[in-house]
Every structure is written in structure tokens, then in C-alpha cells.
Amino acid sequence: MAGKKKENTLQVNITNDEQWNDVLAMKGLTVVDVYQQWCGPCRAVMSLFRKMKNELGDDLLHFATAEADSIEALEKYRGKCEPTFLFYAGGELVGVLRGPNAPLLQKTIQEELKKETNVLEHGTGRKVVKDEGLIEEEEVNDDHQHDEDVMVPAHKSYTVALIKPDVVAHGKANEIIMKIQDAGFVILAHEERTLTEAEVQDFYQHKATEPYFQELIQFMSSGPSHVLVISKTEECDDVIPAWREFIGPPDIEEAKMKQPESLRAQYGTKSVFNGLHGSNDSERASRELAFFFPNFRMAMADSEQETVERTLALIRPDAARENREEILARIHESGFTVAMQREVMLSEEQVRQFYSSHLQEEYFPRLMECMTSGPVLALALVKQGAVKHWRGILGPKDLIQAKNEEPECLRAQFSAGNPSVNQLHGSGSPEEAEREIRFFFPTEQTLAVIKPDTEHREEILKEIRARGFTISHMKDTVLSRDMAEEFYKEHRDKPFFSQLVDYMCRGPCSVLVLTKENAVEEWRATMGPTDPSVAREMAPESLRARFAKDVLENGVHGSSNTKHAHEKIQFIFGDIDSESDLIHDAASPPLEAEESFAELKNLQASRSPSFDQKKNQTEPSTTFVYNRLLKEYSRFITG
Numbered sequence: 001m002a003g004k005k006k007e008n009t010l011q012v013n014i015t016n017d018e019q020w021n022d023v024l025a026m027k028g029l030t031v032v033d034v035y036q037q038w039c040g041p042c043r044a045v046m047s048l049f050r051k052m053k054n055e056l057g058d059d060l061l062h063f064a065t066a067e068a069d070s071i072e073a074l075e076k077y078r079g080k081c082e083p084t085f086l087f088y089a090g091g092e093l094v095g096v097l098r099g100p101n102a103p104l105l106q107k108t109i110q111e112e113l114k115k116e117t118n119v120l121e122h123g124t125g126r127k128v129v130k131d132e133g134l135i136e137e138e139e140v141n142d143d144h145q146h147d148e149d150v151m152v153p154a155h156k157s158y159t160v161a162l163i164k165p166d167v168v169a170h171g172k173a174n175e176i177i178m179k180i181q182d183a184g185f186v187i188l189a190h191e192e193r194t195l196t197e198a199e200v201q202d203f204y205q206h207k208a209t210e211p212y213f214q215e216l217i218q219f220m221s222s223g224p225s226h227v228l229v230i231s232k233t234e235e236c237d238d239v240i241p242a243w244r245e246f247i248g249p250p251d252i253e254e255a256k257m258k259q260p261e262s263l264r265a266q267y268g269t270k271s272v273f274n275g276l277h278g279s280n281d282s283e284r285a286s287r288e289l290a291f292f293f294p295n296f297r298m299a300m301a302d303s304e305q306e307t308v309e310r311t312l313a314l315i316r317p318d319a320a321r322e323n324r325e326e327i328l329a330r331i332h333e334s335g336f337t338v339a340m341q342r343e344v345m346l347s348e349e350q351v352r353q354f355y356s357s358h359l360q361e362e363y364f365p366r367l368m369e370c371m372t373s374g375p376v377l378a379l380a381l382v383k384q385g386a387v388k389h390w391r392g393i394l395g396p397k398d399l400i401q402a403k404n405e406e407p408e409c410l411r412a413q414f415s416a417g418n419p420s421v422n423q424l425h426g427s428g429s430p431e432e433a434e435r436e437i438r439f440f441f442p443t444e445q446t447l448a449v450i451k452p453d454t455e456h457r458e459e460i461l462k463e464i465r466a467r468g469f470t471i472s473h474m475k476d477t478v479l480s481r482d483m484a485e486e487f488y489k490e491h492r493d494k495p496f497f498s499q500l501v502d503y504m505c506r507g508p509c510s511v512l513v514l515t516k517e518n519a520v521e522e523w524r525a526t527m528g529p530t531d532p533s534v535a536r537e538m539a540p541e542s543l544r545a546r547f548a549k550d551v552l553e554n555g556v557h558g559s560s561n562t563k564h565a566h567e568k569i570q571f572i573f574g575d576i577d578s579e580s581d582l583i584h585d586a587a588s589p590p591l592e593a594e595e596s597f598a599e600l601k602n603l604q605a606s607r608s609p610s611f612d613q614k615k616n617q618t619e620p621s622t623t624f625v626y627n628r629l630l631k632e633y634s635r636f637i638t639g
């Protein structure tokens with residue numbers, strides 16, 4: 001196909017180190033698409049590159065593709081699935097961009113080309129950058145100048161468009177693509193392919209009862225189509241209606257009469273052969289995107305749709321002492337939910353573990369001194385796109401740069417007088433965030449009981465899951481008097497002891513082992529204060545506020561610390577520290593329970609013994625903030 005050939009001459013494909021050096025030696029700006037063998041170069045941007053090359057026609061602008069695995073210089077890019085574009089000039093890296101973001105790419109190419117032209121014509125200095133995304137986070141003020149992270153701005157809506165086989169067969173595809181771009185649409189992805197009958201059937205299943213369905217299948221599978229993912233650059237909230245307007249009504253006659261300028265009026269042939277397709281609505285658009293570009297959808301999920309995610313924030317000791325409340329206020333103002341919070345005195349060994357990739361750095365001793373000088377406040381923050389947003393409001397790592405360039409940023413505002421170490425940390429990626437959160441909030445088990453005669457048992461179980469607890473074991477049982485006495489033996493001397501025991505063995509209760517990071521604290525926060533009248537005041541959303549009868553018959557139980565949790569779990573379930581003993585949570589599919597249990601095992605295996613020891617020495621203060629966002633998050637992590 002004509003399109004394919006053009007693509008190949010547009011980009012030089014670099015397959016070895018020698019070629020890499022040759023390409024880097026080219027005069028001007030070279031935009032290198034670094035790709036992984038299994039997914040190939042990013043097709044989404046080819047039409048943009050072609051358009052730019054046509055428009056700029058510049059001898060100084062080159063495009064290349066390079067497979068990370070076969071080029072030594074790209075070693076650090078191996079295994080990264082996000083499309084990465086490296087900008088080279090004079091053999092040096094001058095820019096980096098991640099994600100198939102056409103408008104940003106276009107802008108960056110124009111800017112970098114202008115800069116390099118200046119360098120070549122006027123001998124101005126070339127600004128060389130490091131790829132910040134690759135370098136392990138440098139926490140400390142060192143002498144290097146850092147460029148800010150290249151942020152991919154959240155994208156607007158998208159639609160899936162098809163240039164159907166009739167138009168492609170008439171050789172009109174390229175003409176239409178030009179028109180699409182001229183109209184201000186941005187092509188995020190572009191692929192030419194012949195759909196199979198099965199694919200067409202699947203794609204148009206909502207039309208299966210239409211009399212023309214068979215004809216449609218024949219037609220759509222008769223030859224190559226172009227599949228496009230389209231977005232729009234100018235002020236346009238929703239590309240879907242804009243695109244539908246642009247292609248015109250589905251009926252060709254109507255299109256010709258009412259919208260002679262529309263694509264269908266110009267290129268459609270007859271009824272079902274109407275030349276083009278556009279998604280009906282955003283839900284269809286996302287299904288169609290998944291249908292044609294399953295990988296692309298994932299790339300969009302990170303950079304554009306912004307899933308609810310967690311990030312780890314650390315407030316180092318100086319700031320935790322001096323600016324704690326102000327920082328927490330800024331966190332809330334910025335729309336983050338503090339899902340977990342814990343103050344912890346780190347040992348040197350723990351600091352070495354947490355910062356294992358910084359051990360050799362010149363600044364490590366200062367970091368160590370800072371991190372062990374008092375308790376660190378660790379927070380798990382939840383928000384859509386939390387990782388990126390938190391790093392955004394933190395500002396530059398370099399304190400001087402932060403104060404000069406972004407005086408409003410948190411690092412500039414809360415430096416606690418320490419000139420050499422910034423006082424705030426944020427995870428670098430969602431994966432790193434999860435690892436770091438596990439470090440500070442290791443997975444725990446706690447024992448929960450839904451006490452006899454508690455109504456709304458199902459609702460309570462539902463809420464337990466919604467809050468992200470895994471029910472690793474569960475049994476319904478009637479406690480004998482002896483067992484109830486033993487269970488509450490700590491309260492033997494209390495005046496209410498015998499009443500309490502009466503209540504506990506009065507009927508069946510559900511005993512659960514709950515697993516989650518910080519489970520003990522979180523389950524207690526979920527239950528609320530012992531006395532429901534207090535609970536209704538202090539924690540109106542809590543279970544006891546909602547479901548407890550009174551202070552004695554307060555509906556639910558939860559261990560008050562990890563030691564008790566361990567003892568009571570042993571007492572009720574015996575030694576359950578083996579996978580085969582797993583009792584499946586009746587309401588969730590066994591596979592899921594098994595998977596989370598296996599994951600739990602891994603977590604426990606990876607957890608540091610010294611960290612656990614330390615944990616008992618410090619007073620963990622945990623606030624569990626309950627809100628809709630977190631519920632959403634729980635749903636998101638529990639699938």
C-alpha cells in the first residue's frame with residue numbers, strides 16, 4: 001500500500017549501534033521513536049510526522065525508529081511499554097516525550113527544531129537534558145541542573161473513525177486524511193487493515209437484526225479500511241459530535257442534500273457504503289478503541305483518562321515537626337485523600353533499604369542524616385492521577401530551582417530551613433508508589449467479628465470489601481461460654497464482663513480474618529468508637545455509628561493491635577499460615593481469593609524483619625478517611 005511505503009522512508013529504522021551513531025551524527029534535529037520489539041514503533045504518530053515533514057520540508061528535521069533491545073545506548077529503555085520519543089541534536093539528547101500525544105509532540109518538534117536552527121545559525125549553546133524518567137530519583141539538592149519532568153497534559157475526548165473499504169478502494173484515503181488534519185482533527189492512531197467477517201460481525205453486533213446486516217458484513221470485510229483514533233486540538237470539549245458533524249448523516253442522499261460539504265456527501269457511494277464511520281458516543285468510542293487498539297487504550301489510561309491511584313508522600317523529619325499541619329492542609333486543598341498515615345522512626349538500615357538505588361550517590365550521607373533525625377510522616381495519597389499530581393505540586397527536586405522558578409510549590413514553601421535536602425518525597429510512577437506504600441504500610445491481618453444478632457450483616461460484608469480488605473478467612477460460629485470468656489479475657493475484671501460474655505455466645509457470629517495494609521488500624525477506624533453514641537458524634541460514617549445498638553451490643557469487634565490480632569486469629573482459626581487452609585470468601589470467586597492470597601504471601605515474604613521490629617517501637621497514628629473516592633479506588637483495585 002502506498003501509505004506503508006511512505007512511512008518507511010519517513011523514518012530511518014535504526015537496528016544496530018553503528019546506525020545509531022550515524023543517525024545521531026546527522027545535522028539537525030532527529031526525533032527517535034524508541035520501541036520494544038513486541039509492539040513495534042508507534043503508529044499513532046506517523047501521520048503527524050508525515051504532515052510535519054510535508055509542511056516544514058526541513059532538511060534539518062529527521063525521524064527515526066529504534067528498537068531498544070538491539071541498541072546499547074537504549075539499554076535503559078528496554079521493557080518500557082510507553083511510547084518514548086527522544087530528541088537528538090548534535091549527537092546530544094535535547095528532549096524527551098512519553099506517550100502518543102500528538103499536539104504536544106507537534107509543539108515540541110517545532111520548538112526543538114527552532115532551537116537547533118538557532119544553535120546552527122547563531123552558535124547559541126545547545127541545552128542538553130537527562131531523561132529524568134530513567135534516572136532514579138535524586139532526592140537531594142546537588143549541583144546538577146534538572147529539567148522538569150515532561151508532563152503529558154490530560155487529553156480531551158477521542159473517537160474511533162473508519163475509512164471504509166469503498167473509499168479506500170477508490171484511492172481516496174490519503175486525500176481524506178489530509179482533509180481530516182486540515183479541519184483541525186488530530187490523528188492519535190492510524191492503521192490500515194482488512195477486517196475479517198468475524199470482526200465485522202463483532203464490531204457491528206448492535207446492527208445484527210437489521211435487514212442489511214449480511215450486506216454490511218460482506219462490504220466491510222471486502223478490502224482494507226483505515227482505522228483512526230481521532231482527537232481535536234482547538235477548544236473542543238467533545239470530538240465525538242464534531243466528528244459526526246464532519247462526516248455528515250449516515251444516509252448518503254440526506255448528506256448530499258443537507259450537508260454537501262460533509263465527507264459522506266463527497267465520498268459515500270450508496271446507503272451502507274457510506275464511506276466513513278464515527279463512534280456514536282464516548283462509551284462506544286472506548287469499546288471501539290479497545291476493539292482495534294487494545295494496547296493503545298492502556299497507554300491512554302495512564303496519561304489521559306487518569307485512573308484513581310495511590311502515591312506515597314513522605315514528609316521528612318524537619319518539615320514533619322515544623323510544617324505538618326500546613327502541608328496536610330495543602331494536601332487536602334489539592335483534592336487528595338489521605339488513605340493511610342503513619343509516623344515512623346526509621347533505622348539506618350531501613351533508610352538504606354528504601355533508598356537502595358541511591359546508596360552510591362554523593363548526597364546519600366546527607367539524606368541518611370536527614371531521614372533518621374526524627375520521625376518521618378508517611379502518607380498514602382489517593383486521587384485521580386495521584387502520582388503525577390503530587391509530583392506536580394511538589395515542584396523541582398532542586399531547592400534553589402524550586403524557589404526561583406516555582407515559589408508556590410510545596411518544596412519551595414516548606415524547606416524547614418534545611419538547604420541541602422528537600423523535605424518532601426513523591427513516588428516516581430504508579431508501580432513505584434505501590435512498592436513504596438508496601439514498605440511503609442506492610443500488609444497485616446486483623447480479626448473482625450460481626451457479633452450475634454447484628455442486622456445488616458450483608459451490608460457490613462459489602463463495606464468490608466468495598467474498603468479494600470481481603471477476607472482471607474471466614475467462619476460463622478456460635479461461641480461457647482468458655483470461648484467467649486477466653487476471647488475477652490482482657491476484660492475479665494470489668495463490671496460488664498458477664499453481660500458481654502452472655503451477648504457474645506447468644507447466637508451465631510461471623511468471624512473474619514481481614515487482610516490489608518495497615519489492617520488493624522483501618523478496621524478499627526471503619527468500626528468507629530466502642531460506644532455508638534460517641535461514634536455518631538465522631539465518626540458518623542462508621543459501622544458502629546450506623547449499626548450498633550448500644551455500648552455493650554455494639555455489633556462488631558476488631559483487634560486493637562497486631563499482637564492481639566495474631567493471638568485471636570490463632571485462637572479462633574488455629575494455625576492458618578498455610579495456603580491450603582484458605583477458606584474462600586463465599587461471595588467472591590475462588591480464583592480472586594487465591595490470587596490475593598498469593599499476592600499477600602509475596603508481600604509478606606518481601607517485607608523486612610527489621611521494619612516490623614521497628615514498627616512496635618513507634619506509635620503508629622493512622623487516620624482512615626472514608627469517602628467516595630476511596631470506595632472507587634477499592635473497587636478499582638479489587639476489580
Ligand code: DAT
Nearest residue numbers: 491496500529530551552553554557558560
Ligand atoms: P472495643 O470493642 O472497641 O475494642 P473494648 O475492648 O474496650 O472495646 O471492649 C470490648 C467490648 O466490651 C466492647 O465491644 C463492648 C463492651 N464494652 C466496653 N465498654 C463497655 C461499657 N462501658 N459498658 C458496657 N459494655 C462495654
Ligand code: MG
Nearest residue numbers: 557558559560
Ligand atoms: Mg478491644
